[in-house]
Every structure is written in structure tokens, then in C-alpha cells.
Amino acid sequence: MTVSIDGQRLWSSLMSMAEIGPTANGGSCRLALTGEDAAGRRLLLDWCEALGCTLRVDRVGNLFIRRAGRRDDLAPVATGSHLDTQPKGGRFDGILGVLAGLEVFRALEDQGLVTERPLELVVWTNEEGSRFAPAMVASGTYAGVFSVDDTLSRRDADGVTLGEALEACGYAGELPVGEPRLDGFFELHIEQGPVLEDAGESIGVVTGVQGMRWFDVTLEGQSAHAGPTPMRLRHDALAAAAHLIDRLQAHALADAGGDTKVTFGCLEIDSPSRNVIPGEVRLTVDLRHVVEAELDALQALFERELAAAGETFGVAVSQQRIWASPVVAFAPECIEAVEAGARAQGVPYRRMMSGAGHDAVYVSRVAPTSMIFVPCRDGISHNEAEYASPEHCALGAQVLCDALLGRANRPA
Numbered sequence: 488m489t490v491s492i493d494g495q496r497l498w499s500s501l502m503s504m505a506e507i508g509p510t511a512n513g514g515s516c517r518l519a520l521t522g523e524d525a526a527g528r529r530l531l532l533d534w535c536e537a538l539g540c541t542l543r544v545d546r547v548g549n550l551f552i553r554r555a556g557r558r559d560d561l562a563p564v565a566t567g568s569h570l571d572t573q574p575k576g577g578r579f580d581g582i583l584g585v586l587a588g589l590e591v592f593r594a595l596e597d598q599g600l601v602t603e604r605p606l607e608l609v610v611w612t613n614e615e616g617s618r619f620a621p622a623m624v625a626s627g628t629y630a631g632v633f634s635v636d637d638t639l640s641r642r643d644a645d646g647v648t649l650g651e652a653l654e655a656c657g658y659a660g661e662l663p664v665g666e667p668r669l670d671g672f673f674e675l676h677i678e679q680g681p682v683l684e685d686a687g688e689s690i691g692v693v694t695g696v697q698g699m700r701w702f703d704v705t706l707e708g709q710s711a712h713a714g715p716t717p718m719r720l721r722h723d724a725l726a727a728a729a730h731l732i733d734r735l736q737a738h739a740l741a742d743a744g745g746d747t748k749v750t751f752g753c754l755e756i757d758s759p760s761r762n763v764i765p766g767e768v769r770l771t772v773d774l775r776h777v778v779e780a781e782l783d784a785l786q787a788l789f790e791r792e793l794a795a796a797g798e799t800f801g802v803a804v805s806q807q808r809i810w811a812s813p814v815v816a817f818a819p820e821c822i823e824a825v826e827a828g829a830r831a832q833g834v835p836y837r838r839m840m841s842g843a844g845h846d847a848v849y850v851s852r853v854a855p856t857s858m859i860f861v862p863c864r865d866g867i868s869h870n871e872a873e874y875a876s877p878e879h880c881a882l883g884a885q886v887l888c889d890a891l892l893g894r895a896n897r898p899a
């Protein structure tokens with residue numbers, strides 16, 4: 488079964504969706520389960536109802552939009568992503584994955600084709616995590632990582648629970664969370680990094696997701712006068728932090744493959760003053776790697792370097808691991824399906840790991856999964872300036888279409 492998607496139609500759906508919750512600089516603001524998010528969902532559902540699809544909504548508001556197959560007793564092959572955005576988000580993050588699924592349904596409809604297995608277009612609730620923490624909470628609930636009750640009781644900054652927000656916007660469904668079970672899941676997404684664009688490649692065949700670990704670090708020295716205190720008698724907490732950062736940066740930069748990533752995103756100096764030696768510093772550490780054992784080694788190195796920095800600078804150090812996400816490997820047969828699709832298009836592509844979290848990460852725990860990346864301009868996302876070209880969006884949707892049909896039509 489060969490089906491050609493219509494890139495023009497996909498682009499116009501993307502631009503229509505962007506008219507809901509527009510921001511001043513051309514982006515989108517549809518925070519999860521707000522009126523804007525509900526309006527975005529409504530638009531999608533109107534489009535899908537016109538195709539004769541059926542809708543089921545689960546208890547955490549995930550939408551399952553089904554296009555019937557010949558064998559509706561078989562588990563569906565699914566695609567999808569999210570329609571919610573950051574407060575100043577773009578037009579593509581998540582939305583491309585949903586509307587590319589819609590475009591596949593439309594293309595099948597145009598050609599009067601029915602797949603063997605049913606197809607399911609999924610919209611996951613609250614992927615971004617900017618209204619309700621954590622991110623990807625509803626796909627995580629679907630995969631059994633979070634309980635339904637915990638998810639429904641998550642609160643936004645105004646104290647509104649996710650359950651209340653679902654009721655208010657009309658998407659509190661009845662379908663038990665975890666249903667339907669999926670035969671497979673493919674998610675198309677913008678890369679959100681600069682690798683494909685930098686290499687002049689058009690498709691990323693995503694083989695898994697980096698492991699990540701977060702730490703809070705405290706360094707406690709002694710604040711003292713910058714003038715009378717000799718350098719060798721100081722207990723400078725910031726100097727110790729700087730040493731730690733420098734050592735880990737050098738280690739990560741020495742990894743020629745670029746698989747080691749270290750980031751120190753927040754740095755706080757207690758009572759900072761230009762002529763006072765920093766007495767206490769708090770620091771966040773984000774460690775990432777594509778191999779779990781290497782991530783263990785990276786954490787061990789961080790712990791050694793932290794202890795050494797404390798000793799060298801006469802500073803007491805402590806750290807706490809506050810979050811960890813293991814390395815995820817996607818299903819080989821789904822990765823191969825995506826790769827075959829990329830090869831068929833005759834465009835440059837690469838196999839790569841995702842650096843960011845996605846709904847597919849959780850879904851991969853309960854169904855064979857892979858992802859497709861397309862380049863985004865300057866690697867920018869979570870930003871109103873986020874942009875993916877019509878050509879790349881169409882290419883990604885075509886690869887998605889091929890992967891979905893291949894899986895949906897394989898012998899039972």
C-alpha cells in the first residue's frame with residue numbers, strides 16, 4: 488500500500504491550528520486544559536469527525552481517535568503527540584506529530600484505503616509540564632508510571648487540579664487509563680536541537696532517548712573580607728564550584744562522540760557582594776549520556792570531582808540526586824520501519840538519540856515505539872520563533888505514513 492501525503496494540506500492545518508492562542512511574535516500559547524487547548528482539540532476533532540473517525544477519551548484526558556481497519560479485533564497501530572504548548576511556544580512542537588497523523592488519515596481517505604489493523608491518532612494531555620508538573624504526565628499515566636489519582640490531583644500555580652481542569656474544559660473521559668493497548672507507536676517531532684540542520688540531514692531516525700540525572704549541590708565555605716584575607720587561607724565556595732564546573736566541562740568536551748553532556752543551569756551565591764568571598768553556593772547539575780553504564784561512570788566522576796573541589800578549597804560539599812530518567816532504547820522493528828521510510832525518500836538521514844523527553848518515552852514502556860525527527864531552524868524550540876520548513880514537515884509525515892502503514896498491514 489503506497490500512499491502519498493499532501494504536504495500543502497499538512498502545512499495549512501499547522502497554520503490553522505496556530506491561529507488558536509496566537510502570541511504577539513507568531514508563536515502559540517495553549518497551556519494544557521485551558522480554553523485555548525480545548526479549542527485546539529475541538530478543531531482537530533472536527534477535522535477527524537469529517538473523516539468518520541471515532542473518539543474515546545480516557546480519564547486523564549488523552550484522546551484516542553480511531554480510523555477503523557479491516558480487522559478491528561486487532562490492536563491499533565498508533566501515532567500522535569501533543570497539542571499543548573509552552574506559554575510562549577511555537578507552532579510545531581507536538582502539533583506536527585498530531586497533524587501529521589491527521590494528514591495520514593486524510594490521505595488514506597482520499598485514496599479510499601483501509602488498513603488491516605485499525606489506526607489510532609493519540610493526543611496526550613499536558614505534555615509540556617508548564618501548567619501541571621511534571622511534563623508528559625498523561626502518557627506516563629497511560630504507561631503506568633503515575634497513578635490516575637495522583638495525576639488528577641496535580642495542581643497548577645492557581646491551585647486548580649488537573650482533574651478540575653479536565654472537567655472544566657470537557658475532556659474528563661471514561662476510558663480506563665492504559666486502554667487501548669497499542670500494537671505500536673510512532674511519534675513525529677521536531678528535533679529541538681541543531682544536529683540535523685548542522686549536518687544538512689532531513690530525517691532523524693530516533694533509536695532511543697538519553698538518560699538524565701539531576702542533582703542539587705551545596706558548597707559551604709566561609710564568607711570573609713576580600714581585602715585582608717590571603718588567598719591561601721580562604722574557604723571560597725564559588726571558587727570550588729567553578730573548579731567543579733571546569734573539570735566536568737573538560738571531561739565532557741573530551742568526549743569526541745559528543746554523548747556526554749553536563750549542564751549547570753542554576754547557580755546561587757548566598758548574599759552576594761563584590762568585596763566578600765562567597766561563603767555559600769548552591770548549584771544544579773544535569774548529567775546526560777546515551778549509555779546507562781557511562782551515565783553511572785559520569786555520576787561517579789561528578790561525585791569524585793565534587794569531593795576533590797571541596798578538599799582543595801576547604802569547603803564542605805553535599806549533593807542530592809533529585810531525579811533520574813534511565814536511557815531508553817526504542818524497539819528495533821519500529822526503528823527499522825522508520826529507517827526504511829527515510830531511505831525510500833532518498834534524503835540524507837541519521838540514526839540518533841533524543842536529547843529531550845517525549846510522550847514516546849513513556850509509551851515505549853508498554854508498546855513497540857520509535858520516533859521520527861525533522862530539523863528545526865537553528866535548533867530552537869519552546870520559543871515563538873520555532874520553525875520547521877513545509878518540505879521537512881511533509882517529509883517527516885511521509886516517513887510516518889510509510890512506517891504506520893507497513894506496521895498496520897503486516898500479516899497478523
Ligand SMILES: [Zn+2]
Pocket residue numbers: 569580581614676
Ligand atoms: Zn513536544
